[in-house]
Structures are given as C-alpha cells and as structure tokens.
Amino acid sequence: MRQMKLRYPLLLVLATMVIAVLAACNGDDDATAGSRLDTVKERGNLIIAGRTDLAGFGFLDASGKNVGFDIDLGRAVAAAIFGDPNAIEVRPISASERGPTIQGGEVDVLTRNVTWTSTRDAQWGNYTTIMFYDGQGFMVRADSGFDSAFDLDGTTACVTSGTTTELNLADFFRQNGLSLETVVFEDTASVYGAYESGRCDIATSDKSQLAAIRSGFANPGDHKILPETISKEPLTPVVPHGDDQWFDLVKTVMWVLINAEEMGVTQANVDSMVSSDNIAIRRMLGAEGEFGQADLGLDADFAVDVIKAVGNYGEIYDRYMGPNGMSFELPRQSNELWLNGGLIYAPPLK
Amino acid sequence: MSPIRRLLSYRGIPIWRDVRVLQAAGQLVSVMFVVSVLVFFVANLMSAADERGLSLGFDFLDQEAGFPIGESVIDYHPADSFLYAFGVGIANTLKAALLGVIFATLLGVAVGLARLSSNWLVRNLAGVYVQTIRNVPLLVQLFFWYFAVFQALPLVREAVRLPGPVYLSNRGLFMVWPRMTSTFDTWLGFLAVGLVVAVGLRFVLMRRERRSGRPSHAVVVPWLAFAAIGAIGWIAAGESPLGRSVPTLGEFNFEGGARITPEFGALLVGLVLYTATFIAEIVRAGIQSVSRGQSEAALALGLSSFQTTRLVVFPQALRVIVPPLISQYLNLTKNSSLAVAIAYPELFTVGRTMINQAGRAVPIFLLIMAAYLAMSLTWAAVGNLYNRRVQMVEH
Numbered sequence: 001m002r003q004m005k006l007r008y009p010l011l012l013v014l015a016t017m018v019i020a021v022l023a024a025c026n027g028d029d030d031a032t033a034g035s036r037l038d039t040v041k042e043r044g045n046l047i048i049a050g051r052t053d054l055a056g057f058g059f060l061d062a063s064g065k066n067v068g069f070d071i072d073l074g075r076a077v078a079a080a081i082f083g084d085p086n087a088i089e090v091r092p093i094s095a096s097e098r099g100p101t102i103q104g105g106e107v108d109v110l111t112r113n114v115t116w117t118s119t120r121d122a123q124w125g126n127y128t129t130i131m132f133y134d135g136q137g138f139m140v141r142a143d144s145g146f147d148s149a150f151d152l153d154g155t156t157a158c159v160t161s162g163t164t165t166e167l168n169l170a171d172f173f174r175q176n177g178l179s180l181e182t183v184v185f186e187d188t189a190s191v192y193g194a195y196e197s198g199r200c201d202i203a204t205s206d207k208s209q210l211a212a213i214r215s216g217f218a219n220p221g222d223h224k225i226l227p228e229t230i231s232k233e234p235l236t237p238v239v240p241h242g243d244d245q246w247f248d249l250v251k252t253v254m255w256v257l258i259n260a261e262e263m264g265v266t267q268a269n270v271d272s273m274v275s276s277d278n279i280a281i282r283r284m285l286g287a288e289g290e291f292g293q294a295d296l297g298l299d300a301d302f303a304v305d306v307i308k309a310v311g312n313y314g315e316i317y318d319r320y321m322g323p324n325g326m327s328f329e330l331p332r333q334s335n336e337l338w339l340n341g342g343l344i345y346a347p348p349l350k
Numbered sequence: 351m352s353p354i355r356r357l358l359s360y361r362g363i364p365i366w367r368d369v370r371v372l373q374a375a376g377q378l379v380s381v382m383f384v385v386s387v388l389v390f391f392v393a394n395l396m397s398a399a400d401e402r403g404l405s406l407g408f409d410f411l412d413q414e415a416g417f418p419i420g421e422s423v424i425d426y427h428p429a430d431s432f433l434y435a436f437g438v439g440i441a442n443t444l445k446a447a448l449l450g451v452i453f454a455t456l457l458g459v460a461v462g463l464a465r466l467s468s469n470w471l472v473r474n475l476a477g478v479y480v481q482t483i484r485n486v487p488l489l490v491q492l493f494f495w496y497f498a499v500f501q502a503l504p505l506v507r508e509a510v511r512l513p514g515p516v517y518l519s520n521r522g523l524f525m526v527w528p529r530m531t532s533t534f535d536t537w538l539g540f541l542a543v544g545l546v547v548a549v550g551l552r553f554v555l556m557r558r559e560r561r562s563g564r565p566s567h568a569v570v571v572p573w574l575a576f577a578a579i580g581a582i583g584w585i586a587a588g589e590s591p592l593g594r595s596v597p598t599l600g601e602f603n604f605e606g607g608a609r610i611t612p613e614f615g616a617l618l619v620g621l622v623l624y625t626a627t628f629i630a631e632i633v634r635a636g637i638q639s640v641s642r643g644q645s646e647a648a649l650a651l652g653l654s655s656f657q658t659t660r661l662v663v664f665p666q667a668l669r670v671i672v673p674p675l676i677s678q679y680l681n682l683t684k685n686s687s688l689a690v691a692i693a694y695p696e697l698f699t700v701g702r703t704m705i706n707q708a709g710r711a712v713p714i715f716l717l718i719m720a721a722y723l724a725m726s727l728t729w730a731a732v733g734n735l736y737n738r739r740v741q742m743v744e745h
Contacts, residue, residue, distance in 0.1 A: 096706040103404060103711065123404075123709030155602050156521065159418075161699070162706030170418045170428035181603070182418040183613065184703065185693045190497075194693075197501040199520050199612065201602055242401060 036239075036246040037081070037297045040108055045087040048074035049107040052092045053188050055212040056320045056327035057113055066090045068327075069320050070111040072310045073131060073237055073254065077109060080253045080302040085309035094187050096162025099124050105240040109250060113206065115164040116236040125238045126247045129254040131313075133334035133343050135229035136168050137207040139214060142224045144201065149228040153178040158191045158200035160184070165205050168231040206233045208321075208330060215328035249296045256303045258346035259284060260312035262337055267311035270304055284349050291349040303349075313337075313344065399712065408717075410708050411436075417707055419695045421611055432704055439700030440721055446614065446696060447683040447725070450621040454682060455675075457622060458629025465634045476630070484627035489688050492620040496692040499619075500612035506603055517597055517604055520612060524597035527608035537591035540583025547579060548572035613694035617686065625682045629675060636671035637663060668740040676733030680726050687722075697721055 040046055050071050051058035058068040075085035093101055093112065102110040102125040114120075115134075116127045138157075140146045149172070159166045161184045173180045183200055185191045192213050195203035203210065207225060214220050239250050260266075263281050265273045274285045282288040286301030293300050310316055314337070321330040336342025365371045399406050411433040419426050423441040426434070464476035483491070501520050504510055509519035516525040555568040584591065597607030610618075640663050648658040687698035701718040705711050 096702050099706045099709050100711045103709070104398075119709065154600070161417075161703045166418060166703075167416045167428075167707065170416060174428060180418070181420065183420050183693050184418065184695065184699070186690055186699075186702070190693070193497065194501060197520055198505040199501055 035297075036108060036243045037249065040081060044082075045089050046074065046078040046081065046109070047089045047091060047107045048077075048109045048111055049093045049098065049101050050074065050090045051112045051188075052090075054113065054209060055216055056208065056325075056330070057212070058090075058092070059327070061326065066092075067320075069132070069316060070113065070237075072316045072319070073111045073257075074109055076257060076306045076310045077250055077253050079305045079309035080249070080256075080298055083299075083302075083305045094162075095160045096186065098162070102238050102240055105242075107240075108246070109237055109239055111237040113209065113235050114238055115206075115233045117164060120238075125240045127236045127238050128247065128251045129258075129346065130234040130236050130343075131254060132208065132235040134206040134208050134233040134235055136165055136204060136231040136233060137210055137229055138226040139195070139203045139210045139223055140201060140226060142222050146201075146226065149226050149230065150176065150178070152180070152202060154180075155201040156181040156183065156199070157202040157204050158183050158185065158195045159204055160188055160191050161186055163205075164231065164233065169204055172230045206235070211328055211330050245296065248292075249298065252292065252296060252298075252349075253302075253306060255346035255349060256284065256306055257310070257313040257316065258337070258344055259349055260303070260307050261314040261344075262339060262346075265307055265312060267307060267315055270307045274301075274304065280349070395712065404712070405710060406712055408713050410710055410713075413708070415704070415707070417703055419700060420613065420693065421695065432708055435700055435704065436697075436717060436721075439695060439697040442695055442700075443683070443686055443697040443721075443725070446617055446621065446686045446689070446694070447679075450618055450625065450682050450686065451679050453618070453622040454625040454629055454678070457626035458678075459633050461626060461630035462633025462637070465630060466637060480627045480630050483623050484631075488620060488624045488685055489691060491624060492616060492688055492692050495620045496612065496616035500616045503612070507599070509599070509604070515596065517599075519604075521603050522612050523610040523615060524604040524607050525609075526597070527595045529593040529595040531589055531591055531593050533587040533589045534591040536587045537580075537583045540586070541580055544576040544579030544583070548576040551575055611694075613689070613692055616692050617689045617694045617696075621682055621685060624685075625678055628678050628681075632671055632674045632678065633667075636667035636669075639670045640666045665740070672733065672737045672740055676730060676737070679729050679733065683725050683729060684722060 048071075050066065050068075052060050052066055054068070056068060057070045058066065061067045071090060074088055074090065078088040079085040081087070091101075091107060095112075098110060098112060098114060099120070101107055103123070110125065114127075116130065121127050138146075138149050138152065146152060152173075157169060157180055159169055159182055166182070166184060169180070169182065172178075183194060185194065188209075191205075192203055194200055196217070203213070205213075207229065210225050214223050214225065217223060237250060237254065239247050263278065263284070265281060265284070270285070273281055274287050276282055276285075279288065283291055284303050286293065286299070286303060290300060293302060299305075311319070317332060317335065318325055320327045323329055332342060334343045336344060338345040362368075396406075398404075412431050414429055415432045415435040416428050417435070418428055419435065419438055421442070422438045423445050424438060426438045430438075461476045461479060464472050465480070467473045467476070500522075503518055503520040506519040506521045509517040509521075509524075511517055514526050516523065549572070552568055552572040555566040555571060559566040559568055595606045595608075597604040597609075599605075644666065645658050645663055648662040649655070653661065686696055689696045690699045690702060693699070698718060701714055705714045708714065
C-alpha cells in the first residue's frame with residue numbers, strides 16, 4: 001500500500017520537470033544574429049584570418065608586426081569602417097584551416113592567399129574581387145638539370161595539405177602520364193624545410209609563394225623556378241556566406257584601392273585630391289555625390305581613410321613586392337592595371 | 351479511490367523528505383541536464399549549419415578525391431573517391447598501430463625485465479631510458495625524430511650503405527626484401543603440410559607428457575618437424591621459391607626492395623620508444639606484484655630460474671599486466687594521429703585534407719571519431735578476451 005501511494009507524487013515531480021525543460025528549450029530559438037557590420041562595429045575591431053609565415057603576403061616585420069599584401073587588404077577594410085587601420089585582429093591559420101574558418105563565420109574576412117574556385121565559392125563563402133593573379137609553378141635545385149615541368153617524371157614533390165596546389169599537382173601528373181611521389185605537410189614551413197633538406201626534388205605552390213620562399217633561402221641562386229605555369233590561381237579575399245551588405249562592403253573597399261591607382265590618388269596626395277577638379281576622384285573621396293556609401297553603412301569619405309591608411313593597390317603591391325619592396329621583387333605582369341596591359345580591373349565607383 | 355483523491359488524502363512521509371523520492375529525483379535531474387546539454391549543442395549545430403548553408407550529409411563521399419596521398423598500404427589514385435581515400439587513411443593508421451604495438455611490446459617487456467635485473471648497469475640504463483622518454487611529450491619527440499634525425503640523413507645520392515644491403519638516406523630506409531618466384535606456391539603447399547604435421551605432433555606429445563609425467567619435448571619436436579618439411583619443400587621446388595629484391599639507385603630514388611619512408615619511420619620510432627616506457631613500467635609492476643614467496647617456493651622445488659619465471663611468476667604477473675597493457679595499445683593507436691605534424695598520411699591527416707577539399711567539416715569529423723572509436727573498441731574487445739584467459743581459472 002505504501003508503495004502505491006508514493007508513486008503519484010513522484011510522477012507529479014517528473015511531469016513538472018519535463019514541462020520546465022521543454023519550456024526552457026523552446027526559448028532559445030528566436031535568437032537571430034544582427035548584420036555583420038553591426039557586430040564588427042559593436043566589437044570595435046575587424047577580425048581577419050591571415051598568416052605570419054609567407055614573405056610578401058603575410059609575415060612579421062623587424063618589429064614583430066604582422067604585415068603583408070593580404071594583411072593590408074584587411075587593414076583597408078578596418079580603415080573604411082573605423083577610420084583606423086589598426087582596429088584589426090589578425091588570426092594566423094594554416095592552409096587546411098581556411099575552409100572551416102570562413103564557413104564557421106568566426107572571422108569577418110579571410111585573406112590568406114585563397115584561390116577562388118567554383119567548389120570553394122559554393123561551400124566556403126563569398127569571394128569578393130580578385131586581388132592577385134597567380135599560377136602554380138615548380139621550384140627545383142639549380143643543379144638538378146631540370147628545365148621543364150615535363151622532365152619531372154619519377155621525382156618527389158613537397159606540398160601543403162588542403163590546397164588547390166595539391167589538386168593541380170595530381171591533375172598535372174595524371175594528365176601527362178608522369179609518376180610522382182608526394183609528401184604532404186600541414187604547414188608551409190615544413191614543406192620548404194623538407195625541400196631544402198633534400199627530402200623532395202620539387203617544391204610546388206603558387207609562383208608568387210615560390211618567389212617569396214626562394215628569396216628567403218640562404219642562397220637563392222641555388223634554386224630556380226621552372227617556366228611552366230600549370231594552373232590559374234586567382235587570389236581573392238573571402239567573406240562568410242549569408243550577409244549581402246558585408247559582401248558588398250568588402251568588395252567596394254577593394255574597388256576603391258584599384259580605382260585609386262587608376263586615378264592616381266596616393267597615400268601622399270589624397271588630402272589635396274579631395275579638392276581635385278576631376279569629378280570621379282571627388283566622388284570617390286566623398287567630396288561630391290555618392291556611390292553607395294550610405295547603403296553600405298560607411299561614411300561618405302571612407303575612401304580617404306582607406307587610402308591614407310594603406311595607399312592604393314599599386315602602393316600596397318610595391319610596398320612588399322615592388323623594386324624597393326620589403327620582401328622581394330616580383331614583376332607585376334598580370335597584376336598590372338588593365339590600362340597598362342594587366343588584368344587588375346574594378347567596376348566604376350558610381 | 352481515484353488517483354487524485356488518493357494523492358490528496360496521502361498522509362505518509364512528505365515527499366521532500368522521502369529518501370527514495372529524493373534519490374530518484376536526483377537521477378532524473380542529472381539525466382535531464384545531460385540530455386538538454388546535448389540537445390542544445392545539436393540544435394545549435396543544426397541551426398548554424400542551416401544558416402550558413404552547410405551540408406551535413408555524407409553523399410559527397412563517392413565524389414572524386416582529387417588529392418594525392420604520399421604512401422599507402424592499399425593502391426590509391428587521386429581519381430578514387432573520398433570514401434576510398436578515407437579507407438587509405440584507416441589502412442595507414444592500422445599499419446602504424448599494429449607494427450607499433452608489436453615493437454612496443456617487445457621493447458617494453460625487455461626494458462621492464464631489465465629494470466629488475468641484478469646487473470647494475472642494465473638496471474640503471476633501463477631506468478634512465480624510461481624516465482627520460484616517458485617525461486617528454488610525444489609530439490616533441492616526433493618532431494625530433496622527423497626533422498632532426500630522419501631529414502638530417504644523407505641525400506639519396508650519398509646514401510649510407512649498410513650490410514644487407516640496406517641504404518639509409520633522407521628518402522627513407524631501403525632494404526633487401528624477399529621476392530616470390532614462380533615456385534613459391536609449391537613451397538607454400540609444403541609449409542601448409544608442415545604446419546598440420548607440427549600441430550598434430552604437439553597434440554600427441556602433450557598428451558603423452560600429461561599421461562606419463564615425463565618431458566616429451568612438445569615444443570622443440572613440432573618446430574623441428576615443421577622446419578624439416580619446409581626444407582624438403584625448398585629443395586623439391588627446384589628453383590628457389592624466394593628471390594632477393596635488392597634496392598638499386600634509379601634516376602631520382604632507389605627502386606626495388608622494401609622501403610620505410612622517413613615519415614613512417616619517424617612515427618614508428620617515436621610511438622614505439624614512447625609507449626614502450628609505459629609498457630616497461632607495467633611489466634615491472636606486474637612482476638613485482640607476485641610475492642617473493644612464490645618464486646622462493648618454486649626454486650625450493652628445484653625449478654630452474656628460467657622455469658620459475660616462465661611457469662610461476664609470469665602467469666601470475668600477466669593478471670596484473672594485461673588490463674593496463676590494453677590501454678597502452680589504445681593510447682598508441684590514438685597517438686598515431688599526431689602524425690599529422692610529420693606528413694605521414696594516416697587517418698587524421700587524410701581526414702583533415704578531406705575537410706578542406708570537400709568543405710564538409712562536421713560529417714568528416716564524425717567519420718574520423720567513429721573510425722578511432724571502432725579501432726579502440728576492437729582493441730578493448732580483443733584484450734578483454736585474452737584477459738579472461740589469463741585470469742585465475744578455478745579447477
């Protein structure tokens with residue numbers, strides 16, 4: 001009899017608790033994220049995924065500051081939003097972390113030598129504007145006797161995991177019926193360490209990266225880059241999927257950099273250019289008319305802050321890879337403005 | 351009386367003081383807490399994936415992988431599917447785990463016995479080895495073996511030639527390896543016959559030993575029979591059934607023979623040296639757990655010291671050794687994932703590449719976890735089976 005009596009109060013407790021838990025679970029469905037621009041402004045800085053291990057693109061300067069072509073693109077976005085290029089946090093990641101990082105939306109912009117491909121565009125995030133035209137090449141020792149990529153049958157190649165490079169490499173050797181042993185490393189430093197120690201006959205990556213690495217070797221002349229370019233590698237900053245305003249904002253900042261070079265607006269002359277008699281220049285600098293700043297959530301004269309902070313596209317390029325650049329000299333070739341026979345072209349700011 | 355009426359008229363111990371109610375309620379709260387935490391995270395994952403358009407399905411697995419894999423136990427080609435590439439990763443992990451477990455056990459038992467040796471030098475050398483290797487993180491050791499030892503070996507053209515010949519270079523270790531010739535199958539037939547004869551002999555001799563009480567050499571005689579039949583087969587086959595595949599330097603690398611790549615070599619050496627220290631301690635503890643009286647009694651009965659160890663001490667020590675030994679096997683298998691740092695393409699390395707190339711982090715991580723879980727549970731099952739055999743048997 002006693003047992004019978006006890007069972008009911010217990011059921012009562014159980015029922016109450018189930019209801020309580022269900023109610024609690026129901027509550028957290030309607031937490032919606034605001035726009036990314038709001039999030040960034042509220043946070044007070046821009047978070048980008050970059051790197052610290054590649055001369056020219058993302059590296060540490062003499063004072064230990066993270067600088068480079070890719071990093072400056074991020075600084076341009078920070079300057080556009082906050083007027084301060086230093087309102088930025090750079091998170092260094094490895095090549096194979098790029099996809100998950102931007103998919104998860106934990107960074108605002110991914111600018112770390114990312115090749116634009118259709119699969120990645122579908123899966124990773126939105127690709128903004130091609131900022132560097134590159135292609136994959138092969139580096140070999142100068143005394144190895146190789147003159148062409150087609151001589152490489154039976155060799156060993158070192159390559160970074162999770163890159164388009166490893167896919168192109170497999171495609172190229174398959175296409176041409178050549179055999180190859182590959183050693184796939186997680187981080188860039190290991191790839192070139194293993195190449196230098198003689199574990200591999202070939203190091204392969206984007207040609208700009210090979211040039212960067214070669215410049216860092218004790219004796220650059222001991223290594224050469226073979227003439228063939230086996231792929232197209234359009235390097236492009238990426239933003240997470242699902243926020244059109246943010247996508248447009250980052251694109252527009254990139255276009256400002258390119259248009260500024262086209263119009264001859266530089267870090268040095270931007271202040272005086274505000275009163276230029278060229279309408280397009282005055283529009284870009286916010287002195288006259290408008291080209292969508294308000295819809296993007298930016299100040300009318302954000303371009304002035306951007307150019308003051310990092311300079312125009314050509315200035316960023318030359319800072320690291322120009323004749324007197326910090327890292328190494330790489331002729332602009334495809335990365336010249338379209339006006340000069342290159343591929344760098346941006347829509348008008350209107 | 352209706353339940354409600356009964357509840358209202360209830361006059362026993364108040365429920366908030368009833369121990370059984372309190373215990374049941376406590377358990378209920380715990381379960382609910384765990385379940386709601388799980389529900390929260392799964393719901394969070396689903397809604398985040400939905401919001402960002404991430405696919406959680408597994409249908410990408412039959413697409414072409416496209417990426418190269420450095421070395422594999424089973425044939426692999428970049429045109430194979432993601433699923434097959436994942437299988438290649440599993441096969442590579444199993445290779446490292448099985449070889450690692452075998453060598454770590456041999457080394458661990460030897461070092462464990464050496465720790466108990468009466469020879470001062472042997473005892474202390476073993477002690478120093480255990481205390482240093484055990485106390486440095488495995489990842490650090492792997493980096494050391496790979497970058498400071500294997501990559502620092504001479505270039506392939508200047509490879510060190512050891513007797514064998516075995517060639518040592520920073521492309522790996524190349525050694526002579528048996529090669530099957532056309533008569534190999536005939537010889538294999540003779541070996542099979544030899545095996546049957548040997549097993550039969552052992553059975554007969556063991557029975558005689560048990561009946562007569564006189565030693566009948568139940569170990570030596572079957573082995574000798576097996577070897578004799580094998581030898582007869584070798585001669586009868588005519589051409590030698592096994593040839594020698596000798597590595598020779600080709601244009602860029604050695605060809606022929608067997609090869610241990612620097613990546614696999616560094617992983618195996620690192621895993622074996624590290625895990626063997628723990629196994630050595632387990633073996634030492636196991637042997638010390640058998641009371642001295644046991645071996646003293648055995649010696650007093652006239653058993654030799656070898657017989658004492660083999661027949662009296664070791665069977666009892668095994669009961670203490672086997673359970674923690676199994677967990678070291680699990681550790682070794684799981685630690686092989688650290689190979690991601692030194693370019694050996696095992697399960698986790700291949701999985702990480704797949705995550706980036708297929709763009710599907712969640713499904714691939716689930717696959718990786720499931721694969722490790724399956725391997726660990728298999729080890730545990732095999733180990734428990736063996737453990738049941740060595741435990742005390744009631745007669």
